Amino acid sequence: MLKKSNFKKSRNRLEGLAPDLQTDKPCIPQELCTVCPGCKTMLFSHDLEENQGICPKCGRHFRLSARQRLELICDEDSYEPWDETLTPKDPLEFPGYGAKLKTSRLRSRENEGVLTGKALIHGSPCAVFAMDAGFMMGSMGSVVGEKITRLFERATRERLPVVGCTVSGGARMQEGIYSLMQMAKTSGAVKLHSDAGLLYITVLTDPTTGGVTASFAMEGDIILAEPGALIAFAGPRVIEQTLRQKLPKGFQTAEFLLEKGFVDAVVPRDQLKDTLGRLLRLHTQEV
Amino acid sequence: MEQTFSSFSSLGAKPRDPYTVLQNARASGRFTGLDLIRNLTTDFMELHGDRRFADDPAIVGGVGRLLGLPITVIAHEKGHDLSEKARRNFGSAHPEGYRKALRLMKQAEKFHRPVLTIVDTAGAFCGIGAEARGQGLAIAENLMEMMTLSTPVLALFIGEGGSGGALALAVADQVWMLENSVYSVISPEGCASILWKDAGKVRDACACLRMTPEDLLRLGAVERVIPESSDLEGFYAMLRQELSETFHRLLSLPSPELCQNRYGRFRKMGVFSE
Incomplete structure (x- = not known):
């Protein structure tokens, strides 16, 4: 009898973690x-x-991790990380937050929920960020907000366009008001970048929700989305609990947002890099 | 000028229970946004609609005078009796509410009128229509545009300050909170149900989230905590005076400096190590 577990490699990937954290x-x-x-x-x-x-x-x-995402869209060996050393603190001494950060760091092998830096996409230089669902569901706390703000500030100084891939459960509850403030902070940095006449392309991937949807995810000049991605302010579970009714099929998917006029295009992943490269070239002065 | 934490705590020397503050903030007999507008301003004229889709009764906006100074006021309105509460969706705005707010802020910018926002909401509404009309985008646009609005903005929290729905009116030069108001990234009920799978543990969640005015003052998220008083007339008079002085001071700043300060106010928020 074939069992799925027969195919599982028995290796000790993450020692000391509960099994439910491993998948x-x-x-x-x-x-x-x-x-x-x-x-x-x-x-x-x-x-x-x-x-x-x-x-x-x-x-x-x-879903892709942030590194897989950058590998997918950036030219080979062109990614130069920025602000890698920022690590989160527990300013409110929130119950369980310290332990959660620790397991997230082990599990994702990242310092936080977003990677930022500079890269080439089909030869076009740009500032890039990619969020990581593996780190506390890509939630935005102080570090995510700070790294994204710094990215936009530096991109404004260096006159670079920004390409950002979002995946997030929203603001990170465990950092309380500081998380909420990151929405305003990042939005301000996006605004100054925009006012400097620079391009910002967002790629919304599954899922992009809450405080990230209500800030930098929806602030792009051009908003792309991956097929089938859930994109929402309030996620379906929250709405179903509030309204006590089932949501229609396909509600809050990338295709739904396209129909309602909130995204510019739904781009399959195998065409993403080419699409980004083309858009970046369309925004440079060179012929 | 700023009331310090120590001078605030002299109002009530012993620490308050955050859950009590939450209950006070939500108390049914409490003044609402419109009550504040009526008592702070004269000559108020309500301006309706977002010019795109509809008028959202959960947010009230208009122009009026604050001790003679023309200002734009934008307020969440929860309503008093049940039918009005229902009509106003308990102060939880749809995208058109935030778009109306932005329209009125842009109008204020044009005439260089200060903007007073009065925040009292459990949060932006979570529903099918709100999602289909772009709740996330509406809030995001407010955050972006308010940051560079070249006219003074002051946000006054009078009750509940729920997450993005509150922040969408609170990207301001100064944020003041009444003694019995709260401001939080998530409702304590939501926090409790995520954290302990038990929405009943609201009391614990209140303490964890640091949502009281004194906590937020200490964390640097607000500038002032305004003591409340049973002498409502005196309270309104004090508030009129304080607001008017602050607006005059903010109006004296050149616009670029005002915007720079506002950006700086939010830029420094966050705690991390490097």
Whole structure:
């Protein structure tokens, strides 16, 4: 009898963590194979990774880590990280936050929920950021807000366009009012970048919600979204709890937002880099 | 000029229970945005609609005079009796409410009138229509545009200050909170249900979130805490005086400096190590 667990490599990936912390379902799994939640096809993880995290059968887009995302859109070896050393604190001494940060750091192998830096996309220089769902669901606390603000400030000084990929559960509750203030802080930096006549392209990926949707995610000159991505201010669970009614199918997906006029285009992942490269070139003075 | 924490705590020397502050902020007999507008301004004329979709009764805006000075006022309005509360959606605005607010702020900028925002909301409304009309975008646009609005903005929190729905009226030069108001990234109910899977643990969540005026003053998120008094006439008179003095002072600053200060106010917020 074939069991899924037979295919699992028994390796000690993250020592000392509870088993439920070791899987993050919608991401490309680290097991040998997985079942696509879209079409229920058994997929080899290696094939999925080769295919940029797109299910070859139904086209479902699996989540990417921030590094995978940058690898996908940036020219090879062109990414130069900025402000890597910023690490979070626990200013409110919020119950359980310290431990949560620790497991997130172990699990994602990142210092925080966003990577920022400079890179080339098809030869065009730009400032880039990519958020990471593996770090506390990409939630925005002081570090995420600060890194994004610094990115926009430096991009304004160096007259660089910004390309940003968002994935976030929203503001990070555990940092209280400081998290909320990051929404205003980042929005201010985006505004100054915009007022300097510089281009900002956002790529909304699954899921982009809450305080990130209500700040820099929706502030791009051009807003792209990945197919099927959930993009919302209040997530479906919150609305269902508030209204006590089921939401229509396809509500708050990238395609729904396209129809309602809130995103410029839904771009499949295998065309993302080319699309970004083309848009960046369209905004440079060179012929 | 700024009331310091020590002078505030002399109002009530012993620390207050955050849950009590929350209950006071939500108390049903409490004044609402419109009560404040009526008592602070004269000659108030309400201006309706976002010019895009509709008029949102959860946000009231208009022009009036504050001790003679023409100002724009924008306020969340929860309503007093049940039918009015329902009509005003309990002060939880839809995107058109935030777009009306932005329209009136832009209008104030044109005539270089100071803007007073009065915040009292559990949060931006979570619903199908709100999502379909771009709640996230509406808030994001307010945050962006308010940051460089070249006229003074002061936000006064009079009750609940719920998350993005409050912030969308509070990207201001100064943020003041009444003694019995709260300001938080998430409702304590929401926090409790995420953290402990138990929405009943509101009292614990209140303490964790540091949402009282004295906590927020200490964290540097607000400039002043305004003591309340049972002598409402005296309270309104004091508030009129304080607001008017502050607006006159802010009006004397050149616009670029005003915007720079406002950016600086938010720029320094956050705690991390490097």
